[in-house]
Amino acid sequence: MYSVLLSNVLKFCVLCTAISIAVIPAWLMAVDDVEPISHWQRELARPDLTAQARFDRLLQLAAAYHSVGHLRMAQDTLQQAETVLNPLRDTDDLRRRLLYHSRSDLALSLRLDRQAREAAEHSLSQLPENFPPLLHATLLNNLGNVQSVEAHYVAAEASYRQALGLAEQSGDDILAVRILINLARISSRQQDWTMLFTRLQQVQHRLPKSPVELTQAQVSALLSMVELLLTWYEQVPQPFDEKRKTFVLQLLQQAQSAADRLASPRLQSYVQGYLGYVYERHGEYDTALRATRQAIFFAQQINALEVSYRWHWQVARLFRQQQQREAALAAYRKAVEQLEPMRQALTLGYRDGFQSFRDTTGRLYFELADLLLQPDPNTDKFRLLEARDTIERLKTAELQDYFQDDCLTASAHLTPLGEASPAQTAILYPIILADRLEWLLSLPDGLHQVTLPLSAQTLKDELNEFRFELETRNTLAFLPYAQRLYRWLIQPLESLLREQQIQTILLIPDGVLRTIPLAALHTGQEFLIQRYAIIVALSLSVMPPFSSGESSTPTLLLSGLSVATQGYSALPYVLSEIQAVQHLYPQTSTVLLNEQFTEKHFSEALRHQNFDIVHIASHGQFSNDPDQTWLLTHEGNLTMDRLERLIRLSDLRNEPMELLTLSACQTAVGDDQAALGLAGIALKAGARNALATLWFIDDEASSVLVSEFYRRLQQNIPKAQALQQAQQFLLQQSRYQHPAFWASFLLIGNEL
The missing domain is CATH 3.30.420 (Nucleotidyltransferase; domain 5)
Structure with missing residues (x-):
């Protein structure tokens, strides 16, 4: 029974863990004439299933959801599988480890690297001596994927090499090839192109030479090799030399013959699309256009939007390079149109920790906007609006990508x-x-x-x-x-x-x-x-939703740390900052200072009082990784996800709070993703506006500026002008004229 379960789960998961869904999505795991999701749903409806059989089918259904980018559905299904397995955990070690493996693989797609690592380590902890080598190899391959995403390349190589030995011991050629491709992927990430080429040649030697002998999984491996070579193409300004071009074309010709024999439109589409890209890079535009149109034809046969949008994008580039502006615009619009229905799955579907949605697919939006904005007699206000709308779509996707929250923009x-x-x-x-x-x-x-x-x-x-x-x-x-x-x-x-x-x-x-x-x-x-x-x-x-009018007597929750805790320095001016604001609103302020500022007390206060303003004066860090974005409480870190849940779960809150103030945050120089997180805090926390700092000001200046800002709010001055006047107040004092003291504060929101 375990061999059958391994065979079916690994059909999805082994191939799935190798690469980014955003680069090559569902086709690596799916067969064109099989519908695995509906198949496993029907299997789960059988009334005669044992607990073990139900778990096995749930695990395979989760893998099927995962393979097509339905990550939330996969997450929910794994939760159901865990519930079924709980009574058996102490007696069914193999299934427990398979569950950890699936959770780790899915966490990588959700860019939850820490959770992926923890699950991978659990899957491998205290292995018995007679543990099946094939499953051991699979678990080690997954651990290598986690280590690679975290840029621990030496450890990743060690895991992959150990996995390769076990895969060869088990006689599983497909898994061995996949592990070798993962080793080549490390070379690609390190931009060691010589080693990449060498490792891909090693992979080629393990595959059948005749296209007649290639299975669908082996064609998928060939195309993974091509994908890595095309990544190389992206990094070098000049075309490949003749040797490398010949190598790529040989791989594609071999894959094309096999894909035609297998009658797989999905594989045929990728082969033709990749051929089009190679010819494009070598300036053979007519040949490239013919191949790319063939790729679109095959993708349309199976309604594969996640494939065809890429080829419409490629057609747009080809027309643009030939100065056919209107044809290029039409192709760009078609690419965006086909991308939009599955954009959410792409923004939540990365396994590559180095590139965001903006860096990869986001380029499509910028290329379209660029062409719309270029000087042309046909450029009018409608094209300006279209260019702006195009970038707005990208911004929405980028927010979902950063916060990994597909519901974030829906409530805005x-x-x-x-x-x-x-x-x-x-x-x-x-x-x-x-x-x-x-x-x-x-x-x-x-x-x-x-x-x-x-x-x-x-x-x-x-x-x-x-x-x-x-x-x-x-x-x-x-x-x-x-x-x-x-x-x-x-x-x-x-x-x-x-x-x-x-x-x-x-x-x-x-x-x-x-x-x-x-x-x-x-x-x-x-x-x-x-x-x-x-x-x-x-x-x-x-x-965030527009204000329906500020209360003349707003209620405030004033929280902060003025003492040293958990290795972080004291913030002595926080005390005077909170006291100054409390003095302005003595009847409507609740204070949680130092030992009182814990997540428990903070949560209780929010649950029982509908505060208009929440003010937090404490160490805070905004990172390009949302998991490393937090505010310091007396006993731990308050993440943005947790802050959002606490604020939105208030028993009395029927509408967003008016203002969230974070007066001691910091972002790194040049880290625009961290700054995106800072700018998105109001939206994430469900506040109409936020007052936050780009860098930390350990000085009385922060206390003075915040006090002046609230003083003007009390006088019913709009928030933008209140901040402007508070900053000007500091500018008028010689000791605070340097912008380091006052420029850090940003008002983020929608109040005009």
Whole structure:
């Protein structure tokens, strides 16, 4: 029975753990004429199943869901399998280890690396002497995948090599080939192209030479080899030399013959699509176009949108390279149209810890926006709106990707994307392209396009240096950067801003622009915050719900740590900060300070009081990994997921809180994903607005600024102007004029 279970589960899981779903998805695990999900659902409906049989079918159903990117369904199914197995855990060691293996594999897809590692280690702990070598090899292969994603390459190689020996001992050639491909993948990640080529040749020697002998799994292995070689293509500016080009074409010709014999449209589609890509890279555009259209034809036969969108994207690039703009636009639009229904599965489906959705599939959106924004007699306001809408779709996917939460944007307010902004307000929407920066500027009189000849790399380097110098409060080294960035980014817009009498800027930052405060740019005479109030929002289309009007007597939960705890330094000014705010709202404030600021007390307070404002003054870290994003309580770390659940589960909360303040956070210089997490905190926590810091200010300045901000809120001054005036208050004091003291604070939300 165990051999049958292993055979069926490994059909999905062994191949599944090898690569990223985002690169090569369901076709590696699925057969075109089989519907494994419906098959295992029917099997589970049988009334005569034992507990063991039910567990086996649940595990296989979870693997089938996983293979097609239905990760939440896979997660729920594994939970059911665990419930069935619980009474048998002490007596059924093999099934227990298979469950850990499946959980580890799924956690990798969900980018829960720590959970993946823990489950992989559990699956291998205290193995008995007579443990089946095939399952042992499978578990070690999975551990190697986890170690590889975590960039522990030496450990990963050791795990893979041990797994390879056991696979060979078991006589499982497919698993052995898959492990060798995983070793080649390490070479690819380390950009050791010579070793990659060598290892792929070793894989080739293990596969049958004749296409007639190739099984579907072996064709899949061939195409995995091609995928790695194409990754190499992406990294090198010039085409392959003749030797390597011949090697790729030989692999594809072998795969093509086998795919035709197997009559597998999915495999045929990938073969033709990859051929098209190789010819594209070598400038043979007509041949590339014919092959890519064949790829689309095969994908359409099985309605494989997760395949066909890639080939429409490839067609778009080919038309673009041949200066056929309208044909390229049509193909780009078709690619995006086909991507949208399965975008959620892709954003939640990475096994590669090095590339986000933005870095891979996100390029499609930027290429379409780039073409829409290029100078052309046909470029009109509708194409400007289409370009902005295209990037908005990417921002939505990026949020889901970062927080790994497909429900996050569903509960947000969907703002209609109009042309004009409210009176005296400018909406600055940057689109950062490789060779230029495009501002889409919404003003009361409509939408404007301003093109700046500023490359993405130049902008990134300048902004990173600016941010680095900005935090050093004892020098003026930041000033040349602040003035240069003003001249580059804002000065070209100033005449439009003056004409419309703009007082407030709503910035929708992208990429590295998320990591710096626009307020600290300098005109040569004054900081930008002295001209404009500034708000930051994640996107135009996804925002926290709009305010229905602030309470004249808001209720506040004031929490923080002023003492040292858990190895973190004391924050002495937190005490004065909280006392100052409490003094402004003495009747409606609840305070949790130091020993009282625990998750338990925090949770109880939120459950029993519908607070309008939650203020947390404590060490906080925002990372490019949401699992490493947290706020410090007296007894542990409060993650963003946990904070969201605590706030949303309040017994009395019928609508979002008005303001979440985090006054001691920090993000790393140049880490735009960490800054995305910071900017997304209001949306994640279910707050209309957030006041947060890009870097930590261990000084009385933070206490003064926060107190002044709340003082102005008490006077019913809008939040954007309240923050502007508080920052200006510090600027008027000689000891706090350096932007390191005041520029860190950002108002994130939707209040104009």
